[in-house]
Amino acid sequence: MAVVEFLLRVGFEVNFRDYARKTALFFAIENGHLDVADFLIEHAASIMVRSKEQKTPQSMLKALKHKAPERKRKRASPTPSFVCPGAATRSRFAEWEWSQEESEPVIERSEDNVVLESQQYFVCWNARGCSKRLRCSELEFAGDHAHLHQDATWYRDLTTQQAEALVNVHADDEAVRLKVIEEMATGVRPSAFTLPAVSQQTHTVAGYIHASFADQTMTITHCKVDRPHQGRGLGGLLIEAAEKRAQKLGAAISKVKLTVLETNEPARKCYAKSGFQVCGKSSSIFPPCNCPEDSCQCDNKIKWLTMEKRIA
Numbered sequence: 001m002a003v004v005e006f007l008l009r010v011g012f013e014v015n016f017r018d019y020a021r022k023t024a025l026f027f028a029i030e031n032g033h034l035d036v037a038d039f040l041i042e043h044a045a046s047i048m049v050r051s052k053e054q055k056t057p058q059s060m061l062k063a064l065k066h067k068a069p070e071r072k073r074k075r076a077s078p079t080p081s082f083v084c085p086g087a088a089t090r091s092r093f094a095e096w097e098w099s100q101e102e103s104e105p106v107i108e109r110s111e112d113n114v115v116l117e118s119q120q121y122f123v124c125w126n127a128r129g130c131s132k133r134l135r136c137s138e139l140e141f142a143g144d145h146a147h148l149h150q151d152a153t154w155y156r157d158l159t160t161q162q163a164e165a166l167v168n169v170h171a172d173d174e175a176v177r178l179k180v181i182e183e184m185a186t187g188v189r190p191s192a193f194t195l196p197a198v199s200q201q202t203h204t205v206a207g208y209i210h211a212s213f214a215d216q217t218m219t220i221t222h223c224k225v226d227r228p229h230q231g232r233g234l235g236g237l238l239i240e241a242a243e244k245r246a247q248k249l250g251a252a253i254s255k256v257k258l259t260v261l262e263t264n265e266p267a268r269k270c271y272a273k274s275g276f277q278v279c280g281k282s283s284s285i286f287p288p289c290n291c292p293e294d295s296c297q298c299d300n301k302i303k304w305l306t307m308e309k310r311i312a
């Protein structure tokens with residue numbers, strides 16, 4: 001129990017889901033730790049999330065005849081050691097990121113579909129019927145950028161729309177967005193593509209890279225490793241796969257470009273390891289402000305770093 005409290009206090013995501021789409025709350029209930037379950041629910045753990053086995057914490061608690069507690073309301077004067085300021089924001093984002101799709105499409109490995117692979121993952125260029133799943137990753141990509149700033153005072157008021165706008169994945173029409181993603185992931189577009197990374201073990205999506213090319217330059221717009229797969233070298237594999245794919249499509253690429261938020265330490269390390277160097281800076285829209293469009297005077301904006309790499 002002390003461990004759970006500690007994890008929540010240091011910013012552990014209460015609604016983080018594993019490969020079976022279960023949150024910590026599922027495990028607490030399954031193992032009979034109803035005190036821990038109550039604590040998690042009080043700290044904004046969702047009781048409505050559905051696991052792969054189609055269970056929800058709500059239905060499991062009902063079967064145990066256990067009444068879920070109320071979520072704790074905000075205190076008038078919060079004591080720092082007793083509240084997790086970001087918990088509500090994280091919970092809000094977690095529900096949004098996975099509201100689209102509950103199923104986990106399976107992508108079978110076939111020789112002609114593999115761009116590049118490691119022992120754990122293969123990167124492919126043609127993944128039909130995965131657009132909703134890739135859209136979830138895309139929203140998680142926006143969420144990842146938001147959560148980098150969980151210690152900032154403005155984090156708790158951050159909206160999912162602002163997070164989407166930061167990384168340019170905001171969609172006015174969700175159906176149109178899904179159609180574009182489907183085209184990108186099935187190799188239909190001549191000079192842009194999305195390559196999903198697939199787990200060799202479960203054959204399910206583990207991340208993706210999205211890139212376009214023109215005039216000998218390839219621009220990587222998204223390089224997304226899903227949270228359970230982070231820290232395993234998948235980012236580097238995706239970048240290498242994108243370079244290989246562009247060459248395969250006949251692009252004579254001499255330069256690869258991308259932008260990374262200066263606050264995104266893990267991504268910057270990954271890109272540096274892949275041979276990228278910082279060559280420019282520009283302002284992001286974070287922290288959000290209320291300036292009228294096109295006339296922002298704020299000088300506190302977090303910077304995007306432009307990184308480049310020359311390739312033979």
Ligand SMILES: [Zn+2]
Pocket residue numbers: 008009043082083084087
């Ligand atoms: Zn807490």
Ligand SMILES: [Zn+2]
Pocket residue numbers: 289290291295296297298
């Ligand atoms: Zn401003």
